[in-house]
Amino acid sequence: MGNCDNRAAFASVFPDAAQDAHGFVQSVVTLGGTALFCLDSLDREPDPKHSGVLCADRLGWLDAQLAACAASHRVVVAHHPPAAVGMAGPDRLRLRNGDALLDLLRAHGVDLLICGHLHRPILATLKGQSTAILGSTAFDVALATNSDAITPIFDVPPLYHVLLDTDAGPVLHCEQVPMA
Numbered sequence: 284m285g286n287c288d289n290r291a292a293f294a295s296v297f298p299d300a301a302q303d304a305h306g307f308v309q310s311v312v313t314l315g316g317t318a319l320f321c322l323d324s325l326d327r328e329p330d331p332k333h334s335g336v337l338c339a340d341r342l343g344w345l346d347a348q349l350a351a352c353a354a355s356h357r358v359v360v361a362h363h364p365p366a367a368v369g370m371a372g373p374d375r376l377r378l379r380n381g382d383a384l385l386d387l388l389r390a391h392g393v394d395l396l397i398c399g400h401l402h403r404p405i406l407a408t409l410k411g412q413s414t415a416i417l418g419s420t421a422f423d424v425a426l427a428t429n430s431d432a433i434t435p436i437f438d439v440p441p442l443y444h445v446l447l448d449t450d451a452g453p454v455l456h457c458e459q460v461p462m463a
């Protein structure tokens with residue numbers, strides 16, 4: 284779940300999708316030796332927001348799931364990045380309590396955090412946490428390190444990503460889709 288999602292609409296289309304005990308769309312999927320922890324960072328109360336948040340209930344769920352996980356590798360997926368990435372405009376829209384997530388991931392030795400939301404591929408180590416921010420299948424956002432502009436670029440090939448579970452650990456591939 285991210286800023287463009289609606290939990291009720293999602294549940295009506297995907298009635299079998301897992302929810303946690305508090306109704307957040309969070310689940311664990313195990314692929315070979317890698318466990319994926321999929322988070323719900325939607326922040327829409329009381330008003331629609333483009334920023335994200337992980338409340339105590341959602342972080343508590345992640346803490347318990349990570350503690351109980353016996354997989355060789357752990358990958359956590361959240362729509363909103365947890366820290367600023369040097370672009371003032373998009374950085375305003377990040378996870379509002381990102382430090383809490385990063386502290387939790389570090390405490391559990393999580394291999395990789397995967398995020399989206401910024402519409403451009405970015406690799407980072409955020410407070411010690413290896414992080415991949417993925418590109419978009421829709422449009423790109425121009426790099427702007429000296430302004431707060433958020434400038435969409437539409438004439439670029441869409442990107443999708445493939446996560447492989449290898450003997451050495453999770454490997455993330457980025458693939459461009461040729462434009463028609």
Ligand SMILES: [Fe+2]
Nearest residue numbers: 285286287400
């Ligand atoms: Fe988003």
